[in-house]
Amino acid sequence: MQDIWTVSQLSEHIKALLEARFESVWVEGEVSNLRRPASGHSYFTLKDDRSQIRAVIFRSGQKTPFALEDGLHIACRARVTVYAPRGDYQLIIDRVEPRGLGALQKAFEQLKAKLQAEGLFDDGHKKPIPFLPKRIGVITSPTGAVIRDILQVTGRRFPSISILIAPVRVQGPEAPPEIVKAIDTLQKKHDVDVIVLARGGGSLEDLHPFNTEEVARAVFLSPIPIVSAVGHETDYTITDFVADLRAPTPSAAAEMIVPSREQLCRQIEGSYGRLLHVQQRLALRRRERVAEATRRLKSPDRILSDFRLILDDHLDKLTLSMNRTLAARSRELGYLKTRLVQAGPGERVAKSRMMVTHRHEQLVTGMRNCLKENRHGLDRQRIALQSLSPLGVLQRGYSITRRLPEGTIVKNVDILAAGDHIDVQVASGNIRARVEDVV
Numbered sequence: 232m233q234d235i236w237t238v239s240q241l242s243e244h245i246k247a248l249l250e251a252r253f254e255s256v257w258v259e260g261e262v263s264n265l266r267r268p269a270s271g272h273s274y275f276t277l278k279d280d281r282s283q284i285r286a287v288i289f290r291s292g293q294k295t296p297f298a299l300e301d302g303l304h305i306a307c308r309a310r311v312t313v314y315a316p317r318g319d320y321q322l323i324i325d326r327v328e329p330r331g332l333g334a335l336q337k338a339f340e341q342l343k344a345k346l347q348a349e350g351l352f353d354d355g356h357k358k359p360i361p362f363l364p365k366r367i368g369v370i371t372s373p374t375g376a377v378i379r380d381i382l383q384v385t386g387r388r389f390p391s392i393s394i395l396i397a398p399v400r401v402q403g404p405e406a407p408p409e410i411v412k413a414i415d416t417l418q419k420k421h422d423v424d425v426i427v428l429a430r431g432g433g434s435l436e437d438l439h440p441f442n443t444e445e446v447a448r449a450v451f452l453s454p455i456p457i458v459s460a461v462g463h464e465t466d467y468t469i470t471d472f473v474a475d476l477r478a479p480t481p482s483a484a485a486e487m488i489v490p491s492r493e494q495l496c497r498q499i500e501g502s503y504g505r506l507l508h509v510q511q512r513l514a515l516r517r518r519e520r521v522a523e524a525t526r527r528l529k530s531p532d533r534i535l536s537d538f539r540l541i542l543d544d545h546l547d548k549l550t551l552s553m554n555r556t557l558a559a560r561s562r563e564l565g566y567l568k569t570r571l572v573q574a575g576p577g578e579r580v581a582k583s584r585m586m587v588t589h590r591h592e593q594l595v596t597g598m599r600n601c602l603k604e605n606r607h608g609l610d611r612q613r614i615a616l617q618s619l620s621p622l623g624v625l626q627r628g629y630s631i632t633r634r635l636p637e638g639t640i641v642k643n644v645d646i647l648a649a650g651d652h653i654d655v656q657v658a659s660g661n662i663r664a665r666v667e668d669v670v
C-alpha cells in the first residue's frame with residue numbers, strides 16, 4: 232500500500248505507454264457509428280467480427296480521399312492514445328485507404344466526380360504528345376513484363392530513342408508516394424520529352440495507387456506530357472482521365488508515341504520525290520515566264536530617254552514656281568517689317584518695368600510690417616500662456632501630490648492613510664514617498 236496511484240496518474244501512465252509503443256500502426260476494419268459534430272471532426276468505431284475500437288479523424292488532419300460511411304471497410308494509419316476523462320483508448324487517424332471492392336469502387340466514383348468538377352479531365356488542359364521524342368521517361372516496376380514489352384516495341388520501331396526508367400512500386404500503400412516522387416524526378420530531367428506511366432492488369436485493389444488523388448494531381452501538374460498505360464484495355468483509372476493521352480496497354484503506349492522508323496523513311500522518300508517533281512515543274516514554268524517577259528520587255532535606253540525628257544520639263548516648271556514664290560514672300564516680309572517698326576513695344580515695356588519695380592517695393596515693405604506685427608502678437612500670447620501654465624506654478628514653489636498606484640491627485644488628506652505611497656511632482660522632478668502620519 233506504499234505506492235498508491237490516483238486514477239488520473241494511472242491513466243496518464245497507460246497513455247504514455249500506449250503512445251510510445253503504438254506511435255504509428257495500420258489498422259483494418261469496418262466503419263460504424265459514424266458522427267460528425269459541428270467541430271468538423273469525424274468520430275466512429277472501427278470494428279471486426281470479434282472486437283472494436285473508437286477512432287477519430289480531426290478536421291485539421293489529412294483529408295480522406297473519399298466520404299466515410301457506416302459499413303465501409305477501410306485501412307487506416309493511426310497512433311494509439313488514451314482519452315483520460317473516460318479511460319478509453321482510441322485511434323487518432325491521419326491516413327485512410329479503402330478496402331474491399333465496394334469501398335474501392337465508391338472511392339473511385341467520389342474522386343472521379345470531384346476531379347471532373349474541378350476541370351482536371353477537360354481537353355483544354357491536355358498537352359500534345361511530341362511527334363518524335365528524343366527521350367522517353369517510363370515510370371513502372373523494373374521487374375515486371377511491362378518494361379520488357381515497352382523496350383521491345385520501342386527497339387523494334389525506333390531503336391535510337393533513349394529510354395529513362397524510373398523504378399517504382401505499382402501496388403500497395405507505398406506506391407502512390409513513389410509514383411509522385413518519380414514524376415517530380417523526371418520533370419527535373421530537361422531532356423525527357425514524354426512520360427509513360429505503365430502497369431499491367433489487375434484487380435481494382437491492385438490498381439488503387441493509380442486511383443489516388445495525390446497521383447492524379449501530380450499527373451495533372453506535370454509540365455511534361457504524360458501517357459497513362461495502366462491495366463488492360465477494359466481497365467480505367469483516374470490517371471487515364473487526367474493524363475494527356477490514354478493507351479489501352481503499355482505496348483500500345485509505346486506504339487502510339489514512337490513512330491516506325493521504316494515507315495518514316497518511306498514517307499521521307501516519297502515526299503522527296505514529290506518535292507523534286509514539283510520543283511522541276513516550277514522551274515520550267517519560271518523559265519517560260521522569263522522568256523515571255525524578255526520578248527515583251529522594252530529597251531532600257533528608250534525608257535531612260537523618255538524619263539530624262541519628263542525630268543527636264545518638271546525641273547523647269549519647279550524653278551519658275553519657286554522664283555515666283557520667293558518674290559511674293561520677300562514683298563510680304565518687307566510690309567510686315569514696316570508695320571512692326573511703327574508699332575514697336577519698347578516704350579510700353581519700359582513703363583511696365585517701372586510699374587513692376589514699384590509694386591515689388593510695396594510688397595516687400597508690406598510683408599516686413601506684417602511679420603513685425605505678428606511677431607509682437609506672438610510674444611504677447613507666449614507671455615500670457617506661460618503665466619497660466621501649471622509648470623509656472625511649480626516654479627514658484629508649489630507641488631502636485633498623487634496617490635499611488637492609481638495616480639489620483641490628493642486634494643484632501645482624508646483620502647490618505649499611514650503607509651500609503653505618494654508621488655510629489657515639483658518643478659525639477661518627482662519625489663516618491665510613503666505617508667507616516669495624517670494630521
